[in-house]
Amino acid sequence: MEPVSTEHVTAFRRFNRYLTRRIGVLDDHYLGQDRPLGQARLLYEIGDGASLRELRVRLGLDAGYLSRMTRALEAQGLVRTSVHHEDSRLRLAELTPAGRDEVGEQNRRADALAERLLRDLSEDQRGELTAALGTARRLLRLAGxxxxxxxxxxxxxxxxxxxxxxxxxxxxxxxxxxxxxxxxxxxxxxxxxxxxxxxxxxxxxxxxxxxxxxxxxxxxxxxxxxxxxxxxxxxxxxxxxxxxxxxxxxxxxxxxxxxxxxxxxxxxxxxxxxxxxxxxxxxxxxxxxxxxxxxxxxx
Amino acid sequence: MEPVSTEHVTAFRRFNRYLTRRIGVLDDHYLGQDRPLGQARLLYEIGDGASLRELRVRLGLDAGYLSRMTRALEAQGLVRTSVHHEDSRLRLAELTPAGRDEVGEQNRRADALAERLLRDLSEDQRGELTAALGTARRLLRLAGxxxxxxxxxxxxxxxxxxxxxxxxxxxxxxxxxxxxxxxxxxxxxxxxxxxxxxxxxxxxxxxxxxxxxxxxxxxxxxxxxxxxxxxxxxxxxxxxxxxxxxxxxxxxxxxxxxxxxxxxxxxxxxxxxxxxxxxxxxxxxxxxxxxxxxxxxxx
DNA sequence: ATGTTCCTTTGACCTTAGTCAAAGGAACTG
DNA sequence: CAGTTCCTTTGACTAAGGTCAAAGGAACAT
CATH class of the missing domain: 3.40.630.30 (Gcn5-related N-acetyltransferase (GNAT))
Known part of the structure; x- marks a missing residue:
């Protein structure tokens, strides 16, 4: 395996640092509104419904912690839970209409944030950016x-x-x-x-x-x-x-x-x-x- | 101003989501070792020395919170503080040799992480990735x-x-x-x-x-x-x-x-x-x- | 010199994030 | 059907992250 030259490592880190500075910080706090991050992420991840087990693995959370957060969202009327038809050990979570609204709002805010970021570019430049990000994502996926x-x-x-x-x-x-x-x-x-x-x-x-x-x-x-x-x-x-x-x-x-x-x-x-x-x-x-x-x- | 087409907004958000999933999570927890994130970030930000005021603004922290974290790092022997020569209201923080080591270790880990990520690409692909990220950063900077x-x-x-x-x-x-x-x-x-x-x-x-x-x-x-x-x-x-x-x-x-x-x-x-x-x-x-x-x- | 502003520290507090262990019910295995 | 495994819940904690207000000392403006 050929060694990775420092040039590429540096370029990659520089980009990451820049992006996190620019949007990473804003992102979470801004998008989650006044909801705790963990809950916001969980809400988003539930999406079209998922079992607690799945969520636990996907988000890498402690079972007890997840259980409590789910209950908290349920108490707020954003999530509904039920028992799996076939395996009644499993608990399913799905969004209520209110929960869906909330996620929709999250998405709208993320879109608005992205839009504000891209607004001052010309259409050509936006195309160039989209292409560059597409290439980067493709290569990072391949590398993974x-x-x-x-x-x-x-x-x-x-x-x-x-x-x-x-x-x-x-x-x-x-x-x-x-x-x-x-x-x-x-x-x-x-x-x-x-x-x-x-x-x-x-x-x-x-x-x-x-x-x-x-x-x-x-x-x-x-x-x-x-x-x-x-x-x-x-x-x-x-x-x-x-x-x-x-x-x-x-x-x-x-x-x-x-x-x-x-x-x-x-x-x-x-x-x-x-x-x-x-x-x-x-x-x-x-x-x-x-x-x-x-x-x-x-x- | 021409409107931003959803294509670009979507592409941008997709990339962000992907990158945060892929590295964002790891990054912080992994790089900060067993040090609390806040402290690790502060350490990194102090770099070649900075006043508490500067750090407060840069990191967007509460004055009391920052004060305590700085003292904690001082107690661990990673940071030294002193009073500004000209304005004795200001407090300056700088890294001790031990603090510098710590930051060096953070950097080495970040490099290793990046390297592991890029390792499975061919040298050509790495070059392509570096170029794409360079373009993206250039355009994002311009947009900002x-x-x-x-x-x-x-x-x-x-x-x-x-x-x-x-x-x-x-x-x-x-x-x-x-x-x-x-x-x-x-x-x-x-x-x-x-x-x-x-x-x-x-x-x-x-x-x-x-x-x-x-x-x-x-x-x-x-x-x-x-x-x-x-x-x-x-x-x-x-x-x-x-x-x-x-x-x-x-x-x-x-x-x-x-x-x-x-x-x-x-x-x-x-x-x-x-x-x-x-x-x-x-x-x-x-x-x-x-x-x-x-x-x-x-x- | 005096009031105001600025920077830091301290105390008191609260929420969020996360861990660990025990326990109970359901499913699977032989 | 007995033992084991799996999933979830609950209780008990702890650390980290963060806020607010009061207070003291230094600098600045007039």
């Missing part, structure tokens, strides 16, 4: 995603593959038959690898590597959750799979793609893959690629 | 600067003109004689205008408008503090001065520039000024420009 190797039969792996299958079933004109997916044992242990990308502990992408023949691997099922697209995550997954291939002694990797996945093809080309003739009988494939990973290896 | 009309003899006006004079004295090969500056009454009331740009209540730029002859104004002394350059502030000042000109019934404005101020010349051209022959006997001027502000006026 961790990729881990999991067993092909793990719950997260299955969840990703299910989402992947549903996704391409909708995109391939001929649909997609889930039995064409890799079997868990093909992508686990010495046979291959399965990578899952996590954003804030939620799986948002995956990729599989299996062995085609000695020294030759195949990359399959590179998928990114719709909400995590356009971040550059697919490249990172591909990168991770290639590293896995090398570790598995697979100096050459191949992959195929469906005709409709044109962005994927462009990505593979950009990552050093070259088109080759059909190497399998995958009915969904229209293009085949390969990439040599280890130098000097003679086949 | 307010331009006000002040009297030409006011303290802020004089301070800006002094800085301007010193600045160009250093840049003009032949130096600059401050008696060539506009007189206060030329740029005040009906005769003209003096604008000062404030960033967080500190003057960071200025510009003057005076009447050359009926219907013709002259823009002079457009200056931006070195730390506020490259934000686009000069343009905003110029803009403000042109508006003042129109309000003063000056449909045509002229200005001159010194040969060495090439960026300024480029800016004037970009803002619609056209070069004209010498119209004054300013010994420092090498180029003369003018711009018509009101349509249809016949001269």
């Amino acid at each position: 995603i961790v990729i881990e190797r999991v067993h092909g039969a793990s719950a997260d792996a299955r969840a990703c593959l299910d989402a992947y299958a549903a996704d391409i079933d909708a995109r391939f004109p001929e649909g997609f038959d889930p039995t064409a997916l890799v079997r868990p044992e093909e992508v686990s242990g010495d046979a291959g690898a399965f990578l899952v990308a996590y954003e804030e502990n939620r799986p948002v992408g995956c990729g599989a590597l299996r062995t085609l023949e000695p020294g030759v691997g195949e990359i399959r099922h590179v998928w990114v959750h719709p909400e995590a697209r356009r971040l550059g995550l697919a490249r990172r997954l591909l990168d991770g799979l290639e590293r896995q291939a090398v570790e598995h002694g697979l100096g050459l990797v191949r992959l195929d793609t469906h005709a409709v996945l044109t962005e994927a093809q462009a990505m593979y080309r950009a990552c050093g893959y070259t088109q080759i003739p059909r190497y399998d009988d995958n009915v969904y494939a229209a293009h085949w690629f390969e990439k040599r990973l280890t130098d000097g290896a003679v086949r | 600067i307010v331009i006000e009309r002040v009297h030409g003899a006011s303290a802020d006006a004089r301070a800006c003109l002094d800085a301007y004079a010193a600045d160009i004295d250093a840049r003009f090969p032949e130096g600059f004689d401050p008696t060539a500056l506009v007189r206060p009454e030329e740029v005040s009331g009906d005769a003209g205008a003096f604008l000062v740009a404030y960033e967080e209540n500190r003057p960071v730029g200025c510009g003057a408008l005076r009447t050359l002859e009926p219907g013709v104004g002259e823009i002079r002394h457009v200056w931006v503090h070195p730390e506020a350059r490259r934000l686009g502030l000069a343009r905003r000042l110029l803009d403000g001065l042109e508006r003042q000109a129109v309000e003063h019934g000056l449909g045509l404005v002229r200005l001159d520039t010194h040969a060495v101020l090439t960026e300024a010349q480029a800016m004037y051209r970009a803002c619609g000024y056209t070069q004209i022959p010498r119209y004054d006997d300013n010994v420092y001027a090498a180029h003369w420009f003018e711009k018509r502000l009101t349509d249809g006026a016949v001269r």
Whole structure:
């Protein structure tokens, strides 16, 4: 891993310092009106309803503390609680109309604050700012995603593959038959690898590597959750799979793609893959690629 | 003023929310170690020494609260206080070596946090992020600067003109004689205008408008503090001065520039000024420009 | 010199934020 | 169905953050 140069660290910290000075302080106190911060945040987080358990985890609060705050909001008529239908240990919280008003007011104030901040810029400059913040957010999100190797039969792996299958079933004109997916044992242990990308502990992408023949691997099922697209995550997954291939002694990797996945093809080309003739009988494939990973290896 | 489209407001708020979620929470608790936040912030703010009064204003704290916190830090051996030489009502606080260590540790932790955040990006992506954050900060700073009309003899006006004079004295090969500056009454009331740009209540730029002859104004002394350059502030000042000109019934404005101020010349051209022959006997001027502000006026 | 303003300290208080442990009811496990 | 785990509530505390008013000393204005 290349070291992070101080230039970038400094730039990042400078920006944070500036932004917190400029808005962070105002933000909380101003937006929460005269309501305590904790309550304001809780109100906001309840949103369209959530169980206390969920809220506890999301906000990282002590159970007792949360219980009391919820009761306080209830006493103010902003929140209504009820018992979960199926699991009566769980308590659900939802906003009353008054609570919704309150959150709406919070949002209006935040908007007004942002608007006041942007007002003195020209429309061009606002566009430039929006673009810059978009880029920054995209990169920070990408930086926050961790990729881990999991067993092909793990719950997260299955969840990703299910989402992947549903996704391409909708995109391939001929649909997609889930039995064409890799079997868990093909992508686990010495046979291959399965990578899952996590954003804030939620799986948002995956990729599989299996062995085609000695020294030759195949990359399959590179998928990114719709909400995590356009971040550059697919490249990172591909990168991770290639590293896995090398570790598995697979100096050459191949992959195929469906005709409709044109962005994927462009990505593979950009990552050093070259088109080759059909190497399998995958009915969904229209293009085949390969990439040599280890130098000097003679086949 | 053009309205701010919701797109930009939303983008800005989304970014803020994201960043606070991602780092804001960690930041404070993590960086302050086991020291209370208030104390950690105070320590950081004391930096190379400051009076309690200054700190009170900067941090927006209650006098009693601040007094107690300072004493607490003093008791921990992190801060030393003394009485101001000239005004013995004021109390000065400065860091002891131990306090400096503590702040150093805070900084190291903040750096480490930033570094961990950036580590998983490629060097290219880090560069892109740094650039985006730089752009965002530049624009936010610019948006936070307010331009006000002040009297030409006011303290802020004089301070800006002094800085301007010193600045160009250093840049003009032949130096600059401050008696060539506009007189206060030329740029005040009906005769003209003096604008000062404030960033967080500190003057960071200025510009003057005076009447050359009926219907013709002259823009002079457009200056931006070195730390506020490259934000686009000069343009905003110029803009403000042109508006003042129109309000003063000056449909045509002229200005001159010194040969060495090439960026300024480029800016004037970009803002619609056209070069004209010498119209004054300013010994420092090498180029003369003018711009018509009101349509249809016949001269 | 005298009244006013400014800065800091101190005492008295209050709210918010957060922790810990005990306990009770519901669901899950074998 | 017995034991365990999970979720919530309650009581008992503590620390931190923050406010208000009174008071004393220093500087400033006239």
